[in-house]
Amino acid sequence: MRAPDLLRFARDAATGNPLRTSLLVLAMAIGVAAVVVLTALGDGARRYVINEFSSIGTNLVIVLPGRSQTGGFNPGNAITNTPRDLTIDDAQALLRASAVRRVATLAIGTSEISVGGKLREVVVAGTNAQFVDVRRLALAQGRFLADGDWRRGAAEAVIGAKIRDELFGRESALGQRVRIGDRRFRIVGVMASTGQGLGMNTDETVIVPVALAQAMFNSNTLFRVLVEANSRETIEQAKTQVTEIIKLRHEGEEDVTVITQDAVLATFDKLLGTLTLAVAGIAAISLAVAGILVMNVMLVSVTQRTAEIGLLKALGATGRTIRTAFLVEAAMLSLAGAVLGFLLGHAGAAAIRLLYPAYPAYPPDWAAIAGLGTALVTGILFGVLPARRAAQLDPVESLAKR
Amino acid sequence: MPALIELSGIERVFLLGDSEVHALHQLDLRIDAGEYVAVMGPSGSGKSTLLNLLGLLDRPNVGTYRLEGRDVTTLSPEEQARVRSERIGFVFQSFHLVPRLTAAENIALPMMLAGIAPAERNKRVEQALKDYGLTNRANHRPNELSGGQRQRVAIARATIMQPAVILADEPTGNLDRATGEEVMRLLEALNQSGVTLIIVTHDTVLGARAGRQLRMEDGELRHDSASRGTV
Numbered sequence: 169m170r171a172p173d174l175l176r177f178a179r180d181a182a183t184g185n186p187l188r189t190s191l192l193v194l195a196m197a198i199g200v201a202a203v204v205v206l207t208a209l210g211d212g213a214r215r216y217v218i219n220e221f222s223s224i225g226t227n228l229v230i231v232l233p234g235r236s237q238t239g240g241f242n243p244g245n246a247i248t249n250t251p252r253d254l255t256i257d258d259a260q261a262l263l264r265a266s267a268v269r270r271v272a273t274l275a276i277g278t279s280e281i282s283v284g285g286k287l288r289e290v291v292v293a294g295t296n297a298q299f300v301d302v303r304r305l306a307l308a309q310g311r312f313l314a315d316g317d318w319r320r321g322a323a324e325a326v327i328g329a330k331i332r333d334e335l336f337g338r339e340s341a342l343g344q345r346v347r348i349g350d351r352r353f354r355i356v357g358v359m360a361s362t363g364q365g366l367g368m369n370t371d372e373t374v375i376v377p378v379a380l381a382q383a384m385f386n387s388n389t390l391f392r393v394l395v396e397a398n399s400r401e402t403i404e405q406a407k408t409q410v411t412e413i414i415k416l417r418h419e420g421e422e423d424v425t426v427i428t429q430d431a432v433l434a435t436f437d438k439l440l441g442t443l444t445l446a447v448a449g450i451a452a453i454s455l456a457v458a459g460i461l462v463m464n465v466m467l468v469s470v471t472q473r474t475a476e477i478g479l480l481k482a483l484g485a486t487g488r489t490i491r492t493a494f495l496v497e498a499a500m501l502s503l504a505g506a507v508l509g510f511l512l513g514h515a516g517a518a519a520i521r522l523l524y525p526a527y528p529a530y531p532p533d534w535a536a537i538a539g540l541g542t543a544l545v546t547g548i549l550f551g552v553l554p555a556r557r558a559a560q561l562d563p564v565e566s567l568a569k570r
Numbered sequence: 571m572p573a574l575i576e577l578s579g580i581e582r583v584f585l586l587g588d589s590e591v592h593a594l595h596q597l598d599l600r601i602d603a604g605e606y607v608a609v610m611g612p613s614g615s616g617k618s619t620l621l622n623l624l625g626l627l628d629r630p631n632v633g634t635y636r637l638e639g640r641d642v643t644t645l646s647p648e649e650q651a652r653v654r655s656e657r658i659g660f661v662f663q664s665f666h667l668v669p670r671l672t673a674a675e676n677i678a679l680p681m682m683l684a685g686i687a688p689a690e691r692n693k694r695v696e697q698a699l700k701d702y703g704l705t706n707r708a709n710h711r712p713n714e715l716s717g718g719q720r721q722r723v724a725i726a727r728a729t730i731m732q733p734a735v736i737l738a739d740e741p742t743g744n745l746d747r748a749t750g751e752e753v754m755r756l757l758e759a760l761n762q763s764g765v766t767l768i769i770v771t772h773d774t775v776l777g778a779r780a781g782r783q784l785r786m787e788d789g790e791l792r793h794d795s796a797s798r799g800t801v
Contacts, residue, residue, distance in 0.1 A: 173682045184670040479666045482627060483680045483727070484655020486648045563627040567666065 169489050178497040185469070189501060192465050196505020196547065197512055199455035200539045204513020206451045207535035208520065210444030215528040217436045221429070225303050228429040229406050231262075231393040231414065235423055252418050253389035256318050256378060261417060262395055265409035267402040272299040273318065273378045274392040277385040279349040281327075281374055283335050290331060291373045292348060294381020296321075302396045305370060308332075310342045310357030313377055321377025325353035329361035330371040348374060349384045403428050448535055452542055458505070459546030466498050466554035470561075477558050478566025487559035494555035495548060502547020506540045513539070572639035574734060574766055575601040575624065580633035582619055582789075593619040594630065595789040601768070603734065606761045608780035609770045616789040617770045618739060624768065625658050625737045626650045638734065655684050659728030659765075661757070663740035665720045667712040667727075673719075674699065674708040677726045684731065698726040702756070718749035725756055735766040742776065754779065 169177075182189045233254040259273045275294035280287055297315035300307070312326055325348065332341045344355045359370045382388060397406035407426050415422050470477070477490060513531060520529040582594035593616045601607055609617045622628040623635065626642060635643045642653055660666075667676045674695050681691045699705045702722045712720055721741065728736055738757060742750030754776065761767040771777050785793035 169683055170685050170687075173685075173688075177682070180670055475666065476668055479668070480679075480683065481651070482625065482654065482660045482666075483683055484651050484731070485683045486651040488648065489651075489683060564622050567627070567662070 169485075169492070174493060174496055175500070178493055178500050181469075181473075181493070182497050182501055185472075188465055188469065192462060192501050193505040193508060195458040195461045196455075196502055196543050197509035199451070199458040200506045200509025200543050201512040201516060202454050202509075203448055203451040203539035203542075204510060204531045204536055205516040205520075206447040207444055207539075208513070208517035208529040208531035210440065210447045211532045211535070212517075212520070212527050212529035214437060214440035214444060215530070216526070217440060218433060219528070221433055221436060223304075225394065225396065225429070227397040227400055227403055227406075228302070229268075229395040229397060229403060229410055230427050230429070231259075231395065231410060232425040232427070233389055233391075233423075235425055252421070252423050254393060254414075254424060255388055256382070256390065258414055258417055259390060259393045260318055261413050262393065262410055265406060265413060267397050267406035267409055268395055269398050270298040270302050270396040272296060272302040272394040272396075273390050274299070274394060275378050275381045275385065275387070275389075276391040277381065277387075279374075279384060281331065281335070281346055281348050283344065283346045286335050288331065288334060290328075290348075292381055292384065293373050293375045294378035294384075295375060296378055299375070299394070302394050305362070306360040308358045308360040310355070312357055313375065314356075318377075319379050321379045323351065323353045323380065324356045324377065326357040326359060326375040327355055328359050328369075328371040328373045331374065332358045348376065351380065351384065353380075403430060444532070444535075448538070451539075455539070455542050455546055458543070459550040462498055462502060462547050463550035463553060466494065466551055467557065469497075470494070470554050470558045473558075474561060474566045474569045477561050478563045478569070481561075481563040482567060491555045491559035494558050495551050498551025498555070499544065499548050502543050502551075505547075506543035509543070510536060510540060572636070573600045574603040574605075574638060575599065576636040576639075577623075578634055578636075580623065580630045580635065582616075582623065582628070583631050592789045594623070597633070597789075597791055599784075599791065599794075601766065603766055604761070604764055605766055606758070606781040607766075607768045607784060608777035608782070609768065609784045609786060610772060610774065610777045611786035611792075612772065615786040617786050619789075620786065621737050621739055621768070621770050624735075625660060626654050655680060656731060657734045659731065659733040659736040661721070661724055661728050661736060661738040661741045663743040665712070665717075665724045665744070667720055667723060669712050672709045672711055673704055673715065673723045676712070676723050677730055680727060680731050694730055698730055702726045716749075717745050718752055721745060721749070721753045722756065725753070725760075729760060729765070733765065735768060736760060738767070738769045740771055741769065742771075742773075 231254065256273060259271055262268055262271050273294070273296055277292050278289060279292045281290045295313070296318050297313050300312045308329060313324055314322060316322070325346065327341065335341070336344065341355050341358055346353055346355060353376060362370050395406060395410055397403045407428055411422065411426050414424050480490060517529045517531055520527065577597055577599040580594050580597035581592070584591045584593055597620070609620060611617045619628065623630060629643060634641055637653065637657065642650065645653065668679065671679065677698050678691050678695050681694065699708050702725065704719065704722060704726065707715060707719055712723070715723065736757065741757065742753055745753060757767055757769070758779070769780065777783050783793070783795040784791060
């Protein structure tokens with residue numbers, strides 16, 4: 169039998185029973201669509217987190233006070249639980265490291281900002297001039313904090329876009345005097361709006377010199393020190409140098425945690441990648457179910473078409489021809505289902521993206537290919553048994569069936 | 571010249587529960603090319619089994635079957651399918667047309683299975699439709715055809731591969747007298763053109779039209795008009 173004839177014969181046989189065919193195609197389509205949509209969700213989550221995390225800067229090494237890594241039991245930990253302060257001097261010392269380009273300090277707290285009778289609770293971030301470069305932030309108006317002695321700093325503040333809107337409305341904020349906590353500041357700049365993100369949201373933050381923030385919160389320790397390495401290649405070197413310098417300054421005790429952005433990114437990447445795989449696996453179960461359905465439907469089809477199979481044999485069809493015809497039919501139905509499911513899945517992912525624009529719900533290429541492939545393989549695999557049964561039918565008995 | 575069909579010492583035994591049923595017993599038969607043979611007998615006499623055997627749809631338990639001088643009982647199923655495709659045409663009592671295919675497609679089915687090119691197929695189908703007066707029915711499905719038309723499609727299908735022998739199992743069984751007569755005339759015309767025609771029937775009037783009558787009973791050949799007397 170020629171290939172085009174075989175395809176046409178299988179197609180006609182499939183369309184000869186529309187209900188059976190459409191049910192089968194639907195089952196396969198749901199399976200493939202599930203794989204596509206679920207992996208789109210999983211991979212979307214991964215991309216979302218990675219994007220957000222990348223947006224806090226590049227080549228970052230982050231220093232946190234206190235040791236959070238798990239390790240062996242250290243007698244020192246048993247005696248003193250509170251870590252040493254991570255001070256402004258510590259941060260400044262990091263500038264000596266050869267692999268370090270910039271250092272930004274960060275002290276965080278909440279306070280109230282008031283101007284002309286308006287009062288609002290705000291997050292106050294104490295930092296230095298380099299912060300804007302390290303975090304790759306942009307200003308909407310004015311300038312950022314002036315570069316100067318980290319331990320003093322002028323009474324200047326940079327406010328977030330939302331705070332500007334709420335406190336000043338249409339008036340110009342630059343040059344205005346505000347009260348933050350019990351101190352007076354002059355506004356020198358307004359941050360560009362960044363929107364909601366995984367990192368710090370600057371829209372509702374007031375940025376002041378780190379020394380003034382520490383005084384406001386009555387604390388000597390920093391929340392974070394953000395260190396920018398010279399390049400991607402020197403990140404590890406910067407991490408070692410930073411650890412060494414702090415250890416030296418803290419009397420040989422390694423009481424800070426130094427993490428690299430890359431390491432965190434890789435962890436998230438791995439975690440969420442595994443999640444996507446797991447979700448794809450769960451979705452693949454529906455494909456196996458669809459495969460069993462293919463087998464069932466094809467077996468019923470063989471029984472229904474027994475007389476036809478007998479006739480084909482009488483007309484000179486070999487067992488192989490009949491087997492191939494049934495296999496082609498199963499493969500064709502699976503393929504139709506897979507393609508339909510692929511389109512449905514992509515439509516579903518597009519709908520998710522439309523509803524949640526921030527969420528990059530794109531199905532990964534491997535998932536789409538794996539979904540299509542699995543559908544085809546299961547369809548053919550589960551089509552083998554019915555096809556063999558058809559090929560082995562006894563022509564005399566088959567012809568006697570009405 | 572060897573006989574077209576030569577059966578010797580054929581036994582066909584079916585197991586029904588514990589008992590053995592001899593559907594064919596000690597059968598020797600020789601049919602020459604171009605003969606017109608009617609196989610008659612009561613139901614259960616083994617005439618359908620004989621026809622299935624001749625059509626290579628069934629194998630004997632014992633004995634040899636030579637078709638055109640070649641022993642076909644020892645062929646593999648694939649080779650037997652090839653012989654069926656090229657040398658044998660079947661006409662059934664219940665027509666056995668594929669309901670989803672049109673008249674033309676049903677006629678073309680054996681050629682499609684044999685892998686003949688579409689151009690050649692179309693040519694032959696067109697000729698067959700003309701020969702059997704089905705040209706204006708070419709694109710109708712079997713359920714849109716009368717009984718006589720259906721059997722004509724079936725005969726066209728049986729002859730499309732130009733077989734050496736046509737095996738017809740009660741070809742008029744599902745037809746009224748007039749259409750039955752029409753179908754018989756078509757089959758007899760084929761015989762006159764040289765095709766060997768073997769008809770199974772229990773209608774003695776129909777059987778009498780054949781050039782040679784075989785009467786079967788209990789799986790044995792009881793009478794062969796060619797040998798003038800009881801075997």
